[in-house]
Amino acid sequence: MGDGIEPGAFDRNKIRITVHPQQVDVWYWLIPFSDGRSSIGVVGRSEVLDAAGEDPEARLRAFVSQESSLARLLRHATWDTPVRQISSYATDVAALHGPGFALLGNAGEFLDPVFSSGVTIAFTSSSLAASCVDRQLSGHAVDWEREFAIPLRRGIDTFRCFVEAWYEGTFQRIIFHPHPNAEIRRMICAVLAGYAWDERNPFVQAPARRLAALAELCA
Ligand SMILES: Cc1cc2nc3c(=O)[nH]c(=O)nc-3n(C[C@H](O)[C@H](O)[C@H](O)COP(=O)(O)OP(=O)(O)OC[C@H]3O[C@@H](n4cnc5c(N)ncnc54)[C@H](O)[C@@H]3O)c2cc1C
Incomplete structure:
Protein backbone atom coordinates (compact mmCIF):
# COMPACT_ATOMS: atom_id res chain seq x y z
CA MET A 1 0.00 0.00 0.00
CA GLY A 2 0.97 3.61 -0.32
CA ASP A 3 0.98 4.20 3.42
CA GLY A 4 0.51 7.99 3.46
CA ILE A 5 2.23 8.12 6.86
CA GLU A 6 3.09 11.70 7.76
CA PRO A 7 6.84 12.45 8.13
CA GLY A 8 7.94 12.07 11.75
CA ALA A 9 4.82 10.15 12.80
CA PHE A 10 6.67 6.85 12.73
CA ASP A 11 10.28 5.60 12.70
CA ARG A 12 10.47 4.11 9.21
CA ASN A 13 13.57 2.12 10.14
CA LYS A 14 11.50 -0.13 12.36
CA ILE A 15 8.94 -2.83 11.81
CA ARG A 16 5.88 -2.18 13.92
CA ILE A 17 4.08 -5.08 15.60
CA THR A 18 0.84 -4.25 17.40
CA VAL A 19 -1.78 -6.30 19.17
CA HIS A 20 -5.55 -6.08 18.81
CA PRO A 21 -6.94 -4.12 21.76
CA GLN A 22 -9.42 -6.86 22.76
CA GLN A 23 -8.20 -10.07 21.14
CA VAL A 24 -4.75 -10.69 22.48
CA ASP A 25 -3.82 -13.39 19.94
CA VAL A 26 -4.58 -11.18 16.94
CA TRP A 27 -1.57 -9.15 15.83
CA TYR A 28 -0.57 -6.84 13.01
CA TRP A 29 2.66 -6.08 11.18
CA LEU A 30 3.50 -2.83 9.47
CA ILE A 31 6.77 -3.06 7.51
CA PRO A 32 7.77 0.31 6.04
CA PHE A 33 9.73 0.45 2.79
CA SER A 34 11.87 3.36 1.66
CA ASP A 35 9.51 4.69 -1.00
CA GLY A 36 6.47 5.64 1.08
CA ARG A 37 4.99 2.19 0.77
CA SER A 38 4.43 -0.43 3.46
CA SER A 39 3.44 -4.02 3.91
CA ILE A 40 0.53 -4.39 6.33
CA GLY A 41 -1.00 -7.62 7.57
CA VAL A 42 -3.02 -9.18 10.32
CA VAL A 43 -2.54 -12.64 11.85
CA GLY A 44 -5.09 -14.54 13.92
CA ARG A 45 -7.05 -17.75 14.27
CA SER A 46 -9.03 -18.41 11.09
CA GLU A 47 -12.39 -18.38 12.87
CA VAL A 48 -11.63 -14.90 14.24
CA LEU A 49 -10.49 -13.53 10.88
CA ASP A 50 -13.31 -15.22 8.94
CA ALA A 51 -15.89 -13.65 11.22
CA ALA A 52 -14.87 -10.24 9.83
CA GLY A 53 -16.32 -11.04 6.39
CA GLU A 54 -15.40 -12.79 3.18
CA ASP A 55 -13.58 -10.11 1.23
CA PRO A 56 -9.86 -10.12 2.27
CA GLU A 57 -9.37 -6.37 1.80
CA ALA A 58 -12.52 -5.45 3.70
CA ARG A 59 -11.47 -7.82 6.44
CA LEU A 60 -7.96 -6.38 6.73
CA ARG A 61 -9.29 -2.82 6.71
CA ALA A 62 -11.83 -3.71 9.39
CA PHE A 63 -9.09 -5.08 11.65
CA VAL A 64 -6.85 -2.06 11.04
CA SER A 65 -9.72 0.27 11.94
CA GLN A 66 -10.06 -1.53 15.29
CA GLU A 67 -6.47 -0.79 16.34
CA SER A 68 -6.48 2.94 16.97
CA SER A 69 -2.73 3.65 16.61
CA LEU A 70 -2.57 1.86 13.26
CA ALA A 71 -5.82 3.42 12.07
CA ARG A 72 -4.39 6.86 12.87
CA LEU A 73 -1.04 6.19 11.15
CA LEU A 74 -2.72 4.80 8.03
CA ARG A 75 -5.59 7.25 7.74
CA HIS A 76 -4.22 8.63 4.43
CA ALA A 77 -3.18 5.23 3.04
CA THR A 78 -3.91 4.15 -0.53
CA TRP A 79 -4.99 0.52 -0.53
CA ASP A 80 -3.74 -0.19 -4.04
CA THR A 81 -2.41 -3.75 -3.69
CA PRO A 82 -4.63 -6.85 -3.77
CA VAL A 83 -4.90 -8.35 -0.29
CA ARG A 84 -3.89 -11.99 -0.07
CA GLN A 85 -4.32 -14.56 2.63
CA ILE A 86 -2.50 -17.71 3.64
CA SER A 87 -3.24 -20.26 6.31
CA SER A 88 -1.03 -22.70 8.18
CA TYR A 89 2.22 -20.99 7.23
CA ALA A 90 4.24 -22.88 9.87
CA THR A 91 6.14 -25.77 8.34
CA ASP A 92 8.13 -28.63 9.71
CA VAL A 93 9.83 -31.60 8.09
CA ALA A 94 10.30 -35.23 9.07
CA ALA A 95 14.10 -35.03 8.66
CA LEU A 96 16.47 -32.06 8.46
C1 LIG B 1 7.54 -9.77 4.16
C2 LIG B 1 8.49 -10.60 4.98
C3 LIG B 1 9.11 -10.02 6.07
C4 LIG B 1 10.00 -10.77 6.83
N1 LIG B 1 10.60 -10.17 7.89
C5 LIG B 1 11.50 -10.85 8.60
C6 LIG B 1 12.20 -10.22 9.65
O1 LIG B 1 12.00 -9.05 9.97
N2 LIG B 1 13.12 -10.95 10.33
C7 LIG B 1 13.36 -12.26 10.02
O2 LIG B 1 14.20 -12.90 10.68
N3 LIG B 1 12.71 -12.88 9.02
C8 LIG B 1 11.80 -12.20 8.30
N4 LIG B 1 11.15 -12.83 7.28
C9 LIG B 1 11.44 -14.26 7.03
C10 LIG B 1 12.79 -14.40 6.35
O3 LIG B 1 12.83 -13.60 5.19
C11 LIG B 1 13.00 -15.87 5.98
O4 LIG B 1 12.76 -16.71 7.10
C12 LIG B 1 14.43 -16.09 5.47
O5 LIG B 1 14.69 -15.25 4.37
C13 LIG B 1 14.63 -17.54 5.08
O6 LIG B 1 15.86 -17.68 4.40
P1 LIG B 1 16.06 -18.85 3.37
O7 LIG B 1 17.45 -18.68 2.84
O8 LIG B 1 15.68 -20.15 4.00
O9 LIG B 1 14.98 -18.64 2.23
P2 LIG B 1 14.82 -17.42 1.21
O10 LIG B 1 15.40 -16.15 1.78
O11 LIG B 1 13.38 -17.45 0.80
O12 LIG B 1 15.76 -17.84 0.00
C14 LIG B 1 15.38 -18.88 -0.89
C15 LIG B 1 15.94 -18.49 -2.25
O13 LIG B 1 15.80 -19.60 -3.14
C16 LIG B 1 15.35 -19.12 -4.37
N5 LIG B 1 14.68 -20.24 -5.05
C17 LIG B 1 13.45 -20.76 -4.79
N6 LIG B 1 13.19 -21.78 -5.61
C18 LIG B 1 14.28 -21.92 -6.39
C19 LIG B 1 14.62 -22.81 -7.45
N7 LIG B 1 13.79 -23.79 -7.84
N8 LIG B 1 15.83 -22.67 -8.03
C20 LIG B 1 16.69 -21.71 -7.62
N9 LIG B 1 16.42 -20.83 -6.63
C21 LIG B 1 15.23 -20.94 -6.03
C22 LIG B 1 14.42 -17.98 -4.05
O14 LIG B 1 14.30 -17.10 -5.14
C23 LIG B 1 15.19 -17.32 -2.89
O15 LIG B 1 16.13 -16.37 -3.33
C24 LIG B 1 10.26 -12.11 6.49
C25 LIG B 1 9.64 -12.69 5.39
C26 LIG B 1 8.76 -11.95 4.64
C27 LIG B 1 8.12 -12.58 3.42
Missing part, protein backbone atom coordinates in the same frame (compact mmCIF):
# COMPACT_ATOMS: atom_id res chain seq x y z
CA HIS A 97 19.15 -34.12 6.72
CA GLY A 98 19.65 -37.38 4.86
CA PRO A 99 21.97 -38.96 2.32
CA GLY A 100 23.31 -36.09 0.21
CA PHE A 101 21.08 -33.31 1.59
CA ALA A 102 20.54 -30.96 4.53
CA LEU A 103 17.58 -28.59 4.77
CA LEU A 104 18.40 -25.01 5.72
CA GLY A 105 16.35 -21.96 6.67
CA ASN A 106 12.71 -21.90 5.64
CA ALA A 107 13.14 -25.19 3.78
CA GLY A 108 13.65 -26.94 7.12
CA GLU A 109 11.37 -25.08 9.46
CA PHE A 110 9.25 -21.96 9.40
CA LEU A 111 7.89 -21.16 12.81
CA ASP A 112 5.98 -17.91 12.84
CA PRO A 113 6.83 -14.40 11.69
CA VAL A 114 6.04 -12.65 14.97
CA PHE A 115 9.55 -12.71 16.46
CA SER A 116 11.69 -12.47 13.33
CA SER A 117 13.30 -15.85 13.88
CA GLY A 118 13.50 -16.61 10.13
CA VAL A 119 16.82 -14.96 9.30
CA THR A 120 18.50 -16.19 12.48
CA ILE A 121 17.43 -19.78 11.80
CA ALA A 122 18.54 -19.46 8.16
CA PHE A 123 22.00 -18.23 9.16
CA THR A 124 22.45 -20.67 12.04
CA SER A 125 21.42 -23.66 9.93
CA SER A 126 23.77 -22.54 7.14
CA SER A 127 26.66 -22.04 9.53
CA LEU A 128 26.19 -25.45 11.17
CA ALA A 129 25.79 -27.18 7.82
CA ALA A 130 28.79 -25.42 6.25
CA SER A 131 31.05 -26.70 8.99
CA CYS A 132 29.70 -30.27 8.58
CA VAL A 133 30.06 -30.17 4.78
CA ASP A 134 33.59 -28.82 5.05
CA ARG A 135 34.65 -31.65 7.33
CA GLN A 136 32.81 -34.28 5.30
CA LEU A 137 34.48 -33.14 2.08
CA SER A 138 37.82 -33.31 3.87
CA GLY A 139 37.17 -36.99 4.48
CA HIS A 140 36.10 -36.84 8.14
CA ALA A 141 33.11 -38.74 9.49
CA VAL A 142 30.24 -36.37 10.30
CA ASP A 143 27.31 -37.21 12.57
CA TRP A 144 24.70 -34.92 11.00
CA GLU A 145 22.11 -35.63 13.66
CA ARG A 146 24.39 -34.74 16.56
CA GLU A 147 26.33 -31.94 14.88
CA PHE A 148 23.59 -30.32 12.79
CA ALA A 149 20.00 -31.33 13.57
CA ILE A 150 20.13 -31.48 17.37
CA PRO A 151 21.93 -28.15 17.92
CA LEU A 152 19.75 -26.46 15.29
CA ARG A 153 16.53 -27.72 16.89
CA ARG A 154 17.66 -26.46 20.30
CA GLY A 155 17.37 -22.81 19.23
CA ILE A 156 14.27 -23.42 17.12
CA ASP A 157 12.59 -24.99 20.16
CA THR A 158 13.51 -21.94 22.24
CA PHE A 159 11.86 -19.67 19.68
CA ARG A 160 8.89 -22.05 19.57
CA CYS A 161 8.29 -21.67 23.34
CA PHE A 162 8.15 -17.89 22.89
CA VAL A 163 5.77 -18.21 19.92
CA GLU A 164 3.50 -20.58 21.87
CA ALA A 165 3.46 -18.21 24.86
CA TRP A 166 2.52 -15.39 22.49
CA TYR A 167 -0.50 -17.27 21.10
CA GLU A 168 -1.53 -18.28 24.63
CA GLY A 169 -1.44 -14.58 25.51
CA THR A 170 0.97 -15.11 28.40
CA PHE A 171 3.95 -13.52 26.65
CA GLN A 172 1.98 -10.30 26.09
CA ARG A 173 1.39 -10.22 29.84
CA ILE A 174 5.16 -10.32 30.35
CA ILE A 175 6.26 -7.76 27.76
CA PHE A 176 3.47 -5.30 28.48
CA HIS A 177 3.96 -5.44 32.24
CA PRO A 178 4.10 -1.87 33.56
CA HIS A 179 7.17 -2.50 35.76
CA PRO A 180 9.56 -4.77 33.83
CA ASN A 181 12.66 -6.10 35.56
CA ALA A 182 15.66 -4.81 33.59
CA GLU A 183 17.70 -8.02 33.86
CA ILE A 184 14.83 -10.26 32.76
CA ARG A 185 14.00 -7.87 29.97
CA ARG A 186 17.61 -8.10 28.77
CA MET A 187 17.48 -11.92 28.74
CA ILE A 188 14.21 -11.99 26.82
CA CYS A 189 15.38 -9.38 24.32
CA ALA A 190 18.57 -11.42 23.76
CA VAL A 191 16.51 -14.44 22.70
CA LEU A 192 14.31 -12.36 20.41
CA ALA A 193 17.43 -10.75 18.92
CA GLY A 194 18.55 -14.22 17.85
CA TYR A 195 20.68 -15.48 20.77
CA ALA A 196 18.36 -18.47 21.07
CA TRP A 197 21.33 -20.84 21.30
CA ASP A 198 23.09 -19.10 24.20
CA GLU A 199 22.82 -21.65 27.02
CA ARG A 200 24.07 -19.07 29.55
CA ASN A 201 20.67 -17.41 29.26
CA PRO A 202 18.13 -19.00 31.67
CA PHE A 203 15.41 -18.35 29.06
CA VAL A 204 17.37 -20.58 26.66
CA GLN A 205 18.11 -23.28 29.25
CA ALA A 206 14.46 -23.78 30.22
CA PRO A 207 12.29 -21.47 28.10
CA ALA A 208 8.86 -23.02 28.70
CA ARG A 209 9.28 -23.30 32.46
CA ARG A 210 10.79 -19.81 32.85
CA LEU A 211 8.17 -18.15 30.68
CA ALA A 212 5.32 -19.91 32.51
CA ALA A 213 6.71 -18.88 35.91
CA LEU A 214 7.23 -15.30 34.80
CA ALA A 215 3.75 -15.09 33.31
CA GLU A 216 2.34 -16.23 36.67
CA LEU A 217 4.27 -13.46 38.43
CA CYS A 218 3.01 -10.91 35.92
CA ALA A 219 -0.62 -11.97 36.25
Whole structure:
Protein backbone atom coordinates (compact mmCIF):
# COMPACT_ATOMS: atom_id res chain seq x y z
CA MET A 1 0.00 0.00 0.00
CA GLY A 2 0.97 3.61 -0.32
CA ASP A 3 0.98 4.20 3.42
CA GLY A 4 0.51 7.99 3.46
CA ILE A 5 2.23 8.12 6.86
CA GLU A 6 3.09 11.70 7.76
CA PRO A 7 6.84 12.45 8.13
CA GLY A 8 7.94 12.07 11.75
CA ALA A 9 4.82 10.15 12.80
CA PHE A 10 6.67 6.85 12.73
CA ASP A 11 10.28 5.60 12.70
CA ARG A 12 10.47 4.11 9.21
CA ASN A 13 13.57 2.12 10.14
CA LYS A 14 11.50 -0.13 12.36
CA ILE A 15 8.94 -2.83 11.81
CA ARG A 16 5.88 -2.18 13.92
CA ILE A 17 4.08 -5.08 15.60
CA THR A 18 0.84 -4.25 17.40
CA VAL A 19 -1.78 -6.30 19.17
CA HIS A 20 -5.55 -6.08 18.81
CA PRO A 21 -6.94 -4.12 21.76
CA GLN A 22 -9.42 -6.86 22.76
CA GLN A 23 -8.20 -10.07 21.14
CA VAL A 24 -4.75 -10.69 22.48
CA ASP A 25 -3.82 -13.39 19.94
CA VAL A 26 -4.58 -11.18 16.94
CA TRP A 27 -1.57 -9.15 15.83
CA TYR A 28 -0.57 -6.84 13.01
CA TRP A 29 2.66 -6.08 11.18
CA LEU A 30 3.50 -2.83 9.47
CA ILE A 31 6.77 -3.06 7.51
CA PRO A 32 7.77 0.31 6.04
CA PHE A 33 9.73 0.45 2.79
CA SER A 34 11.87 3.36 1.66
CA ASP A 35 9.51 4.69 -1.00
CA GLY A 36 6.47 5.64 1.08
CA ARG A 37 4.99 2.19 0.77
CA SER A 38 4.43 -0.43 3.46
CA SER A 39 3.44 -4.02 3.91
CA ILE A 40 0.53 -4.39 6.33
CA GLY A 41 -1.00 -7.62 7.57
CA VAL A 42 -3.02 -9.18 10.32
CA VAL A 43 -2.54 -12.64 11.85
CA GLY A 44 -5.09 -14.54 13.92
CA ARG A 45 -7.05 -17.75 14.27
CA SER A 46 -9.03 -18.41 11.09
CA GLU A 47 -12.39 -18.38 12.87
CA VAL A 48 -11.63 -14.90 14.24
CA LEU A 49 -10.49 -13.53 10.88
CA ASP A 50 -13.31 -15.22 8.94
CA ALA A 51 -15.89 -13.65 11.22
CA ALA A 52 -14.87 -10.24 9.83
CA GLY A 53 -16.32 -11.04 6.39
CA GLU A 54 -15.40 -12.79 3.18
CA ASP A 55 -13.58 -10.11 1.23
CA PRO A 56 -9.86 -10.12 2.27
CA GLU A 57 -9.37 -6.37 1.80
CA ALA A 58 -12.52 -5.45 3.70
CA ARG A 59 -11.47 -7.82 6.44
CA LEU A 60 -7.96 -6.38 6.73
CA ARG A 61 -9.29 -2.82 6.71
CA ALA A 62 -11.83 -3.71 9.39
CA PHE A 63 -9.09 -5.08 11.65
CA VAL A 64 -6.85 -2.06 11.04
CA SER A 65 -9.72 0.27 11.94
CA GLN A 66 -10.06 -1.53 15.29
CA GLU A 67 -6.47 -0.79 16.34
CA SER A 68 -6.48 2.94 16.97
CA SER A 69 -2.73 3.65 16.61
CA LEU A 70 -2.57 1.86 13.26
CA ALA A 71 -5.82 3.42 12.07
CA ARG A 72 -4.39 6.86 12.87
CA LEU A 73 -1.04 6.19 11.15
CA LEU A 74 -2.72 4.80 8.03
CA ARG A 75 -5.59 7.25 7.74
CA HIS A 76 -4.22 8.63 4.43
CA ALA A 77 -3.18 5.23 3.04
CA THR A 78 -3.91 4.15 -0.53
CA TRP A 79 -4.99 0.52 -0.53
CA ASP A 80 -3.74 -0.19 -4.04
CA THR A 81 -2.41 -3.75 -3.69
CA PRO A 82 -4.63 -6.85 -3.77
CA VAL A 83 -4.90 -8.35 -0.29
CA ARG A 84 -3.89 -11.99 -0.07
CA GLN A 85 -4.32 -14.56 2.63
CA ILE A 86 -2.50 -17.71 3.64
CA SER A 87 -3.24 -20.26 6.31
CA SER A 88 -1.03 -22.70 8.18
CA TYR A 89 2.22 -20.99 7.23
CA ALA A 90 4.24 -22.88 9.87
CA THR A 91 6.14 -25.77 8.34
CA ASP A 92 8.13 -28.63 9.71
CA VAL A 93 9.83 -31.60 8.09
CA ALA A 94 10.30 -35.23 9.07
CA ALA A 95 14.10 -35.03 8.66
CA LEU A 96 16.47 -32.06 8.46
CA HIS A 97 19.15 -34.12 6.72
CA GLY A 98 19.65 -37.38 4.86
CA PRO A 99 21.97 -38.96 2.32
CA GLY A 100 23.31 -36.09 0.21
CA PHE A 101 21.08 -33.31 1.59
CA ALA A 102 20.54 -30.96 4.53
CA LEU A 103 17.58 -28.59 4.77
CA LEU A 104 18.40 -25.01 5.72
CA GLY A 105 16.35 -21.96 6.67
CA ASN A 106 12.71 -21.90 5.64
CA ALA A 107 13.14 -25.19 3.78
CA GLY A 108 13.65 -26.94 7.12
CA GLU A 109 11.37 -25.08 9.46
CA PHE A 110 9.25 -21.96 9.40
CA LEU A 111 7.89 -21.16 12.81
CA ASP A 112 5.98 -17.91 12.84
CA PRO A 113 6.83 -14.40 11.69
CA VAL A 114 6.04 -12.65 14.97
CA PHE A 115 9.55 -12.71 16.46
CA SER A 116 11.69 -12.47 13.33
CA SER A 117 13.30 -15.85 13.88
CA GLY A 118 13.50 -16.61 10.13
CA VAL A 119 16.82 -14.96 9.30
CA THR A 120 18.50 -16.19 12.48
CA ILE A 121 17.43 -19.78 11.80
CA ALA A 122 18.54 -19.46 8.16
CA PHE A 123 22.00 -18.23 9.16
CA THR A 124 22.45 -20.67 12.04
CA SER A 125 21.42 -23.66 9.93
CA SER A 126 23.77 -22.54 7.14
CA SER A 127 26.66 -22.04 9.53
CA LEU A 128 26.19 -25.45 11.17
CA ALA A 129 25.79 -27.18 7.82
CA ALA A 130 28.79 -25.42 6.25
CA SER A 131 31.05 -26.70 8.99
CA CYS A 132 29.70 -30.27 8.58
CA VAL A 133 30.06 -30.17 4.78
CA ASP A 134 33.59 -28.82 5.05
CA ARG A 135 34.65 -31.65 7.33
CA GLN A 136 32.81 -34.28 5.30
CA LEU A 137 34.48 -33.14 2.08
CA SER A 138 37.82 -33.31 3.87
CA GLY A 139 37.17 -36.99 4.48
CA HIS A 140 36.10 -36.84 8.14
CA ALA A 141 33.11 -38.74 9.49
CA VAL A 142 30.24 -36.37 10.30
CA ASP A 143 27.31 -37.21 12.57
CA TRP A 144 24.70 -34.92 11.00
CA GLU A 145 22.11 -35.63 13.66
CA ARG A 146 24.39 -34.74 16.56
CA GLU A 147 26.33 -31.94 14.88
CA PHE A 148 23.59 -30.32 12.79
CA ALA A 149 20.00 -31.33 13.57
CA ILE A 150 20.13 -31.48 17.37
CA PRO A 151 21.93 -28.15 17.92
CA LEU A 152 19.75 -26.46 15.29
CA ARG A 153 16.53 -27.72 16.89
CA ARG A 154 17.66 -26.46 20.30
CA GLY A 155 17.37 -22.81 19.23
CA ILE A 156 14.27 -23.42 17.12
CA ASP A 157 12.59 -24.99 20.16
CA THR A 158 13.51 -21.94 22.24
CA PHE A 159 11.86 -19.67 19.68
CA ARG A 160 8.89 -22.05 19.57
CA CYS A 161 8.29 -21.67 23.34
CA PHE A 162 8.15 -17.89 22.89
CA VAL A 163 5.77 -18.21 19.92
CA GLU A 164 3.50 -20.58 21.87
CA ALA A 165 3.46 -18.21 24.86
CA TRP A 166 2.52 -15.39 22.49
CA TYR A 167 -0.50 -17.27 21.10
CA GLU A 168 -1.53 -18.28 24.63
CA GLY A 169 -1.44 -14.58 25.51
CA THR A 170 0.97 -15.11 28.40
CA PHE A 171 3.95 -13.52 26.65
CA GLN A 172 1.98 -10.30 26.09
CA ARG A 173 1.39 -10.22 29.84
CA ILE A 174 5.16 -10.32 30.35
CA ILE A 175 6.26 -7.76 27.76
CA PHE A 176 3.47 -5.30 28.48
CA HIS A 177 3.96 -5.44 32.24
CA PRO A 178 4.10 -1.87 33.56
CA HIS A 179 7.17 -2.50 35.76
CA PRO A 180 9.56 -4.77 33.83
CA ASN A 181 12.66 -6.10 35.56
CA ALA A 182 15.66 -4.81 33.59
CA GLU A 183 17.70 -8.02 33.86
CA ILE A 184 14.83 -10.26 32.76
CA ARG A 185 14.00 -7.87 29.97
CA ARG A 186 17.61 -8.10 28.77
CA MET A 187 17.48 -11.92 28.74
CA ILE A 188 14.21 -11.99 26.82
CA CYS A 189 15.38 -9.38 24.32
CA ALA A 190 18.57 -11.42 23.76
CA VAL A 191 16.51 -14.44 22.70
CA LEU A 192 14.31 -12.36 20.41
CA ALA A 193 17.43 -10.75 18.92
CA GLY A 194 18.55 -14.22 17.85
CA TYR A 195 20.68 -15.48 20.77
CA ALA A 196 18.36 -18.47 21.07
CA TRP A 197 21.33 -20.84 21.30
CA ASP A 198 23.09 -19.10 24.20
CA GLU A 199 22.82 -21.65 27.02
CA ARG A 200 24.07 -19.07 29.55
CA ASN A 201 20.67 -17.41 29.26
CA PRO A 202 18.13 -19.00 31.67
CA PHE A 203 15.41 -18.35 29.06
CA VAL A 204 17.37 -20.58 26.66
CA GLN A 205 18.11 -23.28 29.25
CA ALA A 206 14.46 -23.78 30.22
CA PRO A 207 12.29 -21.47 28.10
CA ALA A 208 8.86 -23.02 28.70
CA ARG A 209 9.28 -23.30 32.46
CA ARG A 210 10.79 -19.81 32.85
CA LEU A 211 8.17 -18.15 30.68
CA ALA A 212 5.32 -19.91 32.51
CA ALA A 213 6.71 -18.88 35.91
CA LEU A 214 7.23 -15.30 34.80
CA ALA A 215 3.75 -15.09 33.31
CA GLU A 216 2.34 -16.23 36.67
CA LEU A 217 4.27 -13.46 38.43
CA CYS A 218 3.01 -10.91 35.92
CA ALA A 219 -0.62 -11.97 36.25
C1 LIG B 1 7.54 -9.77 4.16
C2 LIG B 1 8.49 -10.60 4.98
C3 LIG B 1 9.11 -10.02 6.07
C4 LIG B 1 10.00 -10.77 6.83
N1 LIG B 1 10.60 -10.17 7.89
C5 LIG B 1 11.50 -10.85 8.60
C6 LIG B 1 12.20 -10.22 9.65
O1 LIG B 1 12.00 -9.05 9.97
N2 LIG B 1 13.12 -10.95 10.33
C7 LIG B 1 13.36 -12.26 10.02
O2 LIG B 1 14.20 -12.90 10.68
N3 LIG B 1 12.71 -12.88 9.02
C8 LIG B 1 11.80 -12.20 8.30
N4 LIG B 1 11.15 -12.83 7.28
C9 LIG B 1 11.44 -14.26 7.03
C10 LIG B 1 12.79 -14.40 6.35
O3 LIG B 1 12.83 -13.60 5.19
C11 LIG B 1 13.00 -15.87 5.98
O4 LIG B 1 12.76 -16.71 7.10
C12 LIG B 1 14.43 -16.09 5.47
O5 LIG B 1 14.69 -15.25 4.37
C13 LIG B 1 14.63 -17.54 5.08
O6 LIG B 1 15.86 -17.68 4.40
P1 LIG B 1 16.06 -18.85 3.37
O7 LIG B 1 17.45 -18.68 2.84
O8 LIG B 1 15.68 -20.15 4.00
O9 LIG B 1 14.98 -18.64 2.23
P2 LIG B 1 14.82 -17.42 1.21
O10 LIG B 1 15.40 -16.15 1.78
O11 LIG B 1 13.38 -17.45 0.80
O12 LIG B 1 15.76 -17.84 0.00
C14 LIG B 1 15.38 -18.88 -0.89
C15 LIG B 1 15.94 -18.49 -2.25
O13 LIG B 1 15.80 -19.60 -3.14
C16 LIG B 1 15.35 -19.12 -4.37
N5 LIG B 1 14.68 -20.24 -5.05
C17 LIG B 1 13.45 -20.76 -4.79
N6 LIG B 1 13.19 -21.78 -5.61
C18 LIG B 1 14.28 -21.92 -6.39
C19 LIG B 1 14.62 -22.81 -7.45
N7 LIG B 1 13.79 -23.79 -7.84
N8 LIG B 1 15.83 -22.67 -8.03
C20 LIG B 1 16.69 -21.71 -7.62
N9 LIG B 1 16.42 -20.83 -6.63
C21 LIG B 1 15.23 -20.94 -6.03
C22 LIG B 1 14.42 -17.98 -4.05
O14 LIG B 1 14.30 -17.10 -5.14
C23 LIG B 1 15.19 -17.32 -2.89
O15 LIG B 1 16.13 -16.37 -3.33
C24 LIG B 1 10.26 -12.11 6.49
C25 LIG B 1 9.64 -12.69 5.39
C26 LIG B 1 8.76 -11.95 4.64
C27 LIG B 1 8.12 -12.58 3.42
